[in-house]
Amino acid sequence: MELHESLYALGRSQGRELFNDADSFRGALDDYLDEDSASTGDINLLVDAVRLGAYQAMMSMLESGADADRAVSEAGSRLARDRGSADVGGAKWALAVLGYASGKVSDAQVRRYRTQHASAPLPPPAGPPTVFPPTGTPASSPTPPISSPPHPIASQPPPTSPVWPSSGPTPGVPGSAPAPIAGGSYAAPPPSYGGYGHTAPKKKRKVWPYILIGAVVLALVLGGGIFALTQLGDGDDTDEPDKAKTSDTPEGPDVSFEAINERYTSLAAMVTSGMDECVAADPQSGQDERIECTFPNGKLVLTTYTSIAELKAARQRRLNYAEGTIVSDVESGAYYRFDPTTADEESAAPPILYWDSQAGVQSAELTGSAGVTADQLDPAFQAVSATVTPPDGATDIAVTDFNELFGITNCNRIPTEVDGETEESECRRSGRRTWVGKFAKVNDLRRYRANAKTLTEQDEDLVVDYWYNDDNGNGEQDEDEPEQGKIYGYIEEQDGGENYGVLYIDDLDCRCYLQMYDKGQGDPVKLYNVIFP
Structure with missing residues (x-):
């Protein structure tokens, strides 16, 4: 697996947000890459692309619709300048690698920039064909009143056989004697990596064929111009549509409530219930579709993944056992609820409700707006008639x-x-x-x-x-x-x-x-x- 392919796999497993933090990125590279996968100089170059902001600048340009080559070239030139390095080609290569890892730059482009990386060794013979990664960047408790006792704690183990307690503190029985104590509560491509190389020098081309071709092109242009003028002069066609402006670019997904509800039935009977509007968003790596909806108390994000493996990877990144969570992690569909005020009553972090469907290869995530509590977010989940049922008692x-x-x-x-x-x-x-x-x-x-x-x-x-x-x-x-x-x-x-x-x-x-x-x-x-x- 080549370096850019390894970084794509790393981002898919740990989340593309890893590429936004230089220290975390460096640590992940040290843990993830084999010793012979990249030189220390190449790793430093990649980390500097993040640390000095060149990667972030490139992603901003790409998200604004800039051409990939232009974004890589401009960000690479900036990186070389900020590092005080004359190796502009190497800097562009580093940005192309990170762009590929984020699903924004093609394999062919990475290989083209690799030839400009002057310090790289020659690559081995070509391996199996490389797959271009998917476009886009990846990826409350009933509190006792003051007069009531506070609550204890929880954990999760494998089932045990029935047990029976001892008859109580009995002299002479191990463990029954009082002892001093205290009280209180408490999808990467397959080829193997082989370094970077240079292209062979190009053969010189003869000049006269181009002169002849230029003459032919000039004649065609002049003839086309005369034809266009005659057409403009014909008043009978002024009301005809301009077919030349018709675009072959496919339209985005249908974001009408009816269409969204039909596509996301694996998640809820009516997933847009209570929503104000929904718009299509750029899918991240590993996603086929991403829809963002707004409602008075927050935002709903609906995602369709390219595979069950991508869904499970996204699920793993979302679920955790932080204080204030309710988690139900089952194969068919997971549920996750996070209430930040459990750990800190003054917390301004947003509450989150997430659930997914393995059958539909889809997920939904509700995030509360500023000042919205988890209890206020719950009705939005209840309104859509979700296919996943939150746990209402002990489940282990x-x-x-x-x-x-x-x-x-x-x-x-x-x-x-x-x-x-x-x-x-x-x-x-x-x-x-x-x-x-x-x-x-x-x-x-x-x-x-x-x-x-x-x-x-x-x-x-x-x-x-x-x-x-x-x-x-x-x-x-x-x-x-x-x-x-x-x-x-x-x-x-x-x-x-x-x-x-x-x-x-x-x-x-x-x-x-x-x-x-x-x-x-x-x-x-x-x-x-x-x-x-």
Whole structure:
């Protein structure tokens, strides 16, 4: 795979916005490219194209409709000047490579500029035909009132077999003795890369054939001019349409609401419901079509991808487990909701709602305008009758097994409260508010567990215990029944002065936890006795 093809694949996997940040781009190149893929000088040249703004200038010209060769030439000349280099050909080559990686410059153009790169070695014999990349640049939680207990955390592991708790803190049983703890809450082308080369010198051409050709052309021009004058003088044809001005350029996609609704039925029954207007936008790399619609509370972007692989790549770039997210990632269609105010009540970041359809190879993304909250964005999603259903409770199988084991019911999905949580729900246990969550990584759960342990120690070890799988049902922990999770109880003081008892239980295999709050009695031991009577 040649260098420009490798960068196209890099941009498709990590997003074309990578090319806008010089430091991130350099780091990605060091991680992604093989040692013999490019020289240090070529990598520095590419990074400087981004760092000095030449790449951004080229993209601005291309997006404004400039010819690719002109944009590459002007931006390359600027890059050479800013670097104080006489290698203008090399600078243009670097811009052409980045243009190809962004889906704006053809393979043939990159190879043509490569011949101007004076420092490059000769390329190997030509490989299989190169494919030109697609045109375009790629690519709320029910918060408790002040008098209510705050919420806990979540995580996400594989399902585990049913487990059973120990009978409680019992002297002489490992883990049942109180221990000091503290309390509180908490599509690239296939040829192989072979460097850059120079074209062979061109043969000298004879002059006389061109003189003869010039005479013939002059006669044709004069004859055509006389013919045009006679036609202009004929008044009978003045009302005929000027067929010479007819353009063969294909028109853009139909952006009428009816047509859009018909094309995007895989995403919603009526995807334009509530929209003010929709316009066609330039598709990015890996996209066949991109439609942007506006409505009072924000913007809707509809995208059709060139393949399922491109859809999955876009999905991977969008989904994350940041604080304030609700994620449902299934093969047929993913759902993602982000509420920035979960992490920071004063955040000015826009809320986002995304969903997609693998069958339709399409996605939709709603972004709120300035000042619009995630709760205000939800009605726009509900109005279109989307084909994807947001999760309304615990969805991970291991979490549902964990809930069943400890009698947790009536769970409602909420935005995650901690980075790294894959899901979180507010539930009930014996009338007490109980939060259940799951982490993507064991270490994230361990850190959350350490916080609960610290809070227990501060409250003089009100509850310190562990639980295990009593597989044989004999009520005793045997050697083949290891510890399954920790149990901590502590007191949490609210701003209004009211104290809540909190019981924390986790499952390391599941990477999930629960935090149950009492009704203001400040008695975690009582909660322990509810779970382990």
